[in-house]
Amino acid sequence: LWRLHAVLGGARVAFTAALLAVGGWLVIDQAVSIGQFVAIEIVFLTILVNLEKLISGVDSIFDILTALAKLDNTFQHEGVDISPFNPQDSQPVEGAAWLKNFSETHPPSDRRAPWRWMAFLAVTFFATLFLPWTQTVSMVGTVTMDNPMERPAALHAAENGRLSTWFVREGQVVRAGDTLMIMEEIGAEYLDPALLQNMEQSQEAKESAFTAYSQKARAVSMQLAQAREGMAPQLAAAQLKVQVDSTDWVAYHVGERVAERQKDRADSLLALGVISRQAWETQQVTWQKARAQAQSQRQKWTSSRADYRAKKIALQENLAKLESTLAAAQAESAGATEAATQARSKTNQIARRVSNRYVVAPRDGVVIELAKLAPGALVKKDEEILTVVPAYAEVVVMASCEPNDIPLLEAGQRAMVAFDGYPMLPIPGWPEHSVGMFEAKVRFVSAAATQEGGGFAVVLEPSETWPPALRAGTNSHVTLLLKDVPLWFELWRQLNGLPANRSAS
Structure with missing residues (x-):
């Protein structure tokens, strides 16, 4: 045993010296940083310390092996019957005779037996380290209805x-x-048994008023459209009359000027005695008639222009009145619409209150x-x-996952679920062979942590038939299945506090 401790101490000193030498050379060569070197040294020294702790318990193993060797020396030998019916064992001996008889009847066994036991245990332990071990992530959750419409x-x-x-x-x-x-x-304003019927009648009356105002607005709108269509022809006719009167006045004015020149010529001829006075008077009468006709036509042209302006103003005034009437009708229709809407809303509220x-x-x-x-x-x-x-509905498990385990989760991963109230016999490392656990798979992993507890929501759906008597609200224990690794790797990971491996899928 002391040799084992000595070898282990020497190996630790040699390994530490080699680690310092190689690490120092890598740091000087800038292959690794000082932080990485310190981290690696801490990991390897932790492994050595744990190995020393394991070796420190070898004393108990040696004691067990010594006891096994003594028992082997005592009972396992060939050709000797040590049963209670052996007459040699039943003979009374004392002192040296007894020792001589025991040495003759119990010859020493093979001295290699303890080493055989040690080799067997070592091989068994070494083989155990290579057994497959399924890494897992544990979560707790609650059974809930899959369809939100079927929840309590x-x-x-x-x-x-x-x-x-x-x-x-x-x-x-x-x-x-x-x-x-x-x-x-119990509300005083709702105690009238005919309240709903009265509100329906009020609603019908306001809807009828809305219909009447709407029809009035449509009629005024049609009148306004017709007035706008008739305004242009009327103004065009008046404008044409003004143009005709203006043309006539120009013609009469020209005739007046011609008659005036003829009158002046008649005056000159009368003074020379070329024409008679009767001819001169006739020319004077002609000039007076032409002058009167020109003045009359001018007055007629001025009147037609005034009539055109008055007609235009009257038509515009009529359009303004119709537009004002239409706006008033539309306002009344809008008021009736609001009143009808309020009445309809109030009727629906009362009907809803009655149905409640x-x-x-x-x-x-x-x-x-x-x-x-x-x-x-x-x-x-x-x-x-x-x-x-609901009497029965499809259920799922709503679990909460720690933030450190979120990188290991993805949709479709397999899991085993145990429910409170159902017998269960878990088998660590081989959860698929556990008794009382049911298969499930991950349907959804939340992208953000919940406000309560800081965990991430994970939804798991059944991969096989779950207990039919399972009810919403039942607590559940979820074991998420990750990658299969050797047992020695899992022990090394647990000792160093490293995260589990992500599933191969």
């Missing part, structure tokens, strides 16, 4: 009221739409956790009344 639904009171009648009991199976209980109204008096089952399931209320008791808004859970 707690029903709460939608409004304040008074409990009237229960129609179910705890444990009763119900169908979606079944009436579970009836509540009475009848608490119905949202889905098929079983009634549990009835509120401890008797008929006549007051129920407050949002107070929990009862819970409906």
Whole structure:
């Protein structure tokens, strides 16, 4: 034993010196940094310290081997019967005679037996180190419904009221739409039994007013469109009359000027005595008529221009009135729309409040956790009344994984799950052969940690049939299966606190 300790101490000194020499040379050569060198030295020294701790317990092993050797010397020999019926063993001897008789009847066995035992144990231990060991990641979780629509639904009171009648009991199976209980109204503004009918009539009246205002707006809009279409032709006709009167006035004005020149010529001829006075008077009358016609036509042209401007102003005023009437009709229609919408909303609210008096089952399931209320008791808004859970639904496990193990997880990985309340016999290193554990696989790994606890959510779905009596809320223990490694590698990893290997998949 002392030789073993001496060899181990010498090996440690030699290994440390070699490590310092090689590490110093690598640091000087800048092949590794000083931090990497220190880390490597710490790892190897930790391995040596753990190995020394293992060797320090060899004393007990040597004691066991010595005891085995003595037993072998005592009982394992050839050709000698040491049973209670051996007459030589039953003879009374004393002192040296007894020793002589024992040495003759119990010859020494082979001295190589202890070494055989040591070799057998060493080979067994060495072979054990190469047994396959499945690395795992442990998590805890809770069973929950896979479909969110099938999870337990707690029903709460939608409004304040008074409990009237229960129609179910705890444990009763119900169908979606079944009436579970009836509540009475306690609000003063909702006590009128004909409140809903009155609100419906009010809604119909406001909708009729909206329809009338809408029709009025459409009629005014049509009048406005027709007035705009008729305005252009009327203005065009008036404009044409102005142009005709203007042309006529120009013609009469030219005739007036011609008659005036003829009058002046007649005056000159009368003074020379070329024409008679009667001819001169005739020319004067012609000039007066031409002058009167020109002035009359000018007045007519001026009047037609005034009529055109008045017509244009009248048409524009009519359009403005129609636009104002249309805007008023549209405003009245919008007000009627708002009133009808408010009436419709109020009617729907009252109808919903009336329907809330009848608490119905949202889905098929079983009634549990009835509120401890008797008929006549007051129920407050949002107070929990009862819970409906599905009779059976597909379940999954919602587990929480530590941040250090997240790099080892991915969708599709295999896992073994144990549920509270079900007998289980786990086998470390070989979880697939454990008893009472069920196969599962990872469906989803959260990309962010949860606010509560800082873990990452992991969803596992069954890979085989899970217990049919499994219920939501059952605690579960998840063992995620990673890579298969030799036992010596797993011991070395555990001693050095290194993470597990990621699965080969």
